[in-house]
Amino acid sequence: MALESIIVMHINPASLGYGLNSISNNKYGMDIHLSSAAQISILSDKNTHGVLIVADQHLSGKIKGICKKHKQSCLHLGSLKKIQFMSISVRKKTKVNIPLSTLNITEPPKISIVPAVPKSGKKDKLKSFKELKNYSSHVLELCKIVKKQKWDVYKPQKDAVGSFSLIPGKNDIAVSTPDNIHLLNKEIKTSNRIVISNAARQLVCKGYKPIGAALILHGGNMQKNDNQWYMREIFMGVVEAAQLMGLELFRPIVTCDNKNHPGLELCVVGKKINESIAINESFVSENDFITMLGSHRGELNSSIYQQKIQKQENNKIPAVDLRMETRLQETVLQGIQTGLIKSAVNVSNGGLTMSLIKSLQNVEKGIGARIHLSRKLRQDEMLFGETQGMVIVSIGERDLMEFERICMTIGLPSTTIGRVTGDGRFKFNDVVNLDVNKL
Numbered sequence: 001m002a003l004e005s006i007i008v009m010h011i012n013p014a015s016l017g018y019g020l021n022s023i024s025n026n027k028y029g030m031d032i033h034l035s036s037a038a039q040i041s042i043l044s045d046k047n048t049h050g051v052l053i054v055a056d057q058h059l060s061g062k063i064k065g066i067c068k069k070h071k072q073s074c075l076h077l078g079s080l081k082k083i084q085f086m087s088i089s090v091r092k093k094t095k096v097n098i099p100l101s102t103l104n105i106t107e108p109p110k111i112s113i114v115p116a117v118p119k120s121g122k123k124d125k126l127k128s129f130k131e132l133k134n135y136s137s138h139v140l141e142l143c144k145i146v147k148k149q150k151w152d153v154y155k156p157q158k159d160a161v162g163s164f165s166l167i168p169g170k171n172d173i174a175v176s177t178p179d180n181i182h183l184l185n186k187e188i189k190t191s192n193r194i195v196i197s198n199a200a201r202q203l204v205c206k207g208y209k210p211i212g213a214a215l216i217l218h219g220g221n222m223q224k225n226d227n228q229w230y231m232r233e234i235f236m237g238v239v240e241a242a243q244l245m246g247l248e249l250f251r252p253i254v255t256c257d258n259k260n261h262p263g264l265e266l267c268v269v270g271k272k273i274n275e276s277i278a279i280n281e282s283f284v285s286e287n288d289f290i291t292m293l294g295s296h297r298g299e300l301n302s303s304i305y306q307q308k309i310q311k312q313e314n315n316k317i318p319a320v321d322l323r324m325e326t327r328l329q330e331t332v333l334q335g336i337q338t339g340l341i342k343s344a345v346n347v348s349n350g351g352l353t354m355s356l357i358k359s360l361q362n363v364e365k366g367i368g369a370r371i372h373l374s375r376k377l378r379q380d381e382m383l384f385g386e387t388q389g390m391v392i393v394s395i396g397e398r399d400l401m402e403f404e405r406i407c408m409t410i411g412l413p414s415t416t417i418g419r420v421t422g423d424g425r426f427k428f429n430d431v432v433n434l435d436v437n438k439l
Helices: 016-024 037-043 057-069 136-148 188-205 225-245 304-309 322-337 351-359 379-384 397-410
Strands: 007-010 029-034 051-054 078-081 085-090 093-099 164-167 170-176 208-218 253-255 263-272 289-293 341-346 368-371 391-395 414-421 425-428 432-435
Touching: 029 037, 037 085, 136 304, 136 351, 136 379, 136 432, 170 188, 188 208, 188 225, 188 263, 188 322, 188 341, 188 391, 208 225, 225 263, 225 322, 289 322, 289 397, 304 379, 322 341, 322 391, 322 397, 341 351, 351 368, 351 379, 351 391, 351 425, 391 397, 397 414
Parallel strands: 029 085, 208 253, 368 425
Antiparallel strands: 007 051, 029 078, 085 093, 164 170, 170 263, 208 263, 289 391, 289 414, 341 391, 368 414, 425 432
């Protein structure tokens, strides 16, 4: 019988027989052909894994060819029919012939996977540090650390820099990878939400609308509950973030018995919103306003500053608000599209300070920045806290009010924190004063 489309179904823990019944959906019957009576057990064996494919007969050869190419086993089970009966035959002798209505049972409850509780050990108490009057030396030290970091980055072009690159021959398509992977594997689901949001935000700051994500999940022995739980948390964290940001997931790949488990590799793909608009991280003109998009909470937990300068380890990580993330990305793209935003940089590794320093790289001679940020936070929290969901943009004086109107309409917090200067210095409140050439 002819089908309108190909049906593909994952065989879940409810067994192959349950999957066959689900495919019938009270519309079709089926004839199952087996080569031996022993094969009947595969219908109820919950260890059977793979996918069920239902397609027109002329596609059978192609499906077998694909399986052979990728060294996957392929078992032809039978065919669908209009009469709503299931028949099972062994070597062309019918053994079973029953109406499908007798198999209409409710789906069994899903297995609850609970990880083993680790033995409670002595928790390291974080030291408290006295607030300094000057953080210039810490800024210089952290700047060196961040510059030395090496990323496992997808680089289609030799001149690709950092974790962002263009697809050769197609400048309207770009790929980015997260640059804050030091947060991975601490709070599993949250950290994976953070890294995919980070990769998408990098694209947005370059004027690319994120459209999809590719990912590889590395698992261990998947017979163990702990490993199953880790993989589910990783996957659900990415899926929840992708759904809220409207990203398509491109055929996720899962590896098993991997020494790097639990682990995640991902990249986000974006399409340029306007071919005629070029934007980067660097400040453009003296007297432009510097605006912070998002709410700075000064979270030092698991930050590069806490790990490398304060020499402390912490299993807590910053929070992430996915709904506010979508507003942030919409605001930045709209600001770029309308020509209001002159530069944009993602706040990530190293916090607000490192992002401002990025904006002071590759600028015209004499360009600097003067920042005045008042918050109920410590100076080091404002400087180095890696709060998620923030972007620093520069806006021309005439365009500031119009851009603030866009932020209010979308519902995104925005704060003007300083101006681009012509003195060639980076100043942050009264605690940092550095020559831009030394950064």
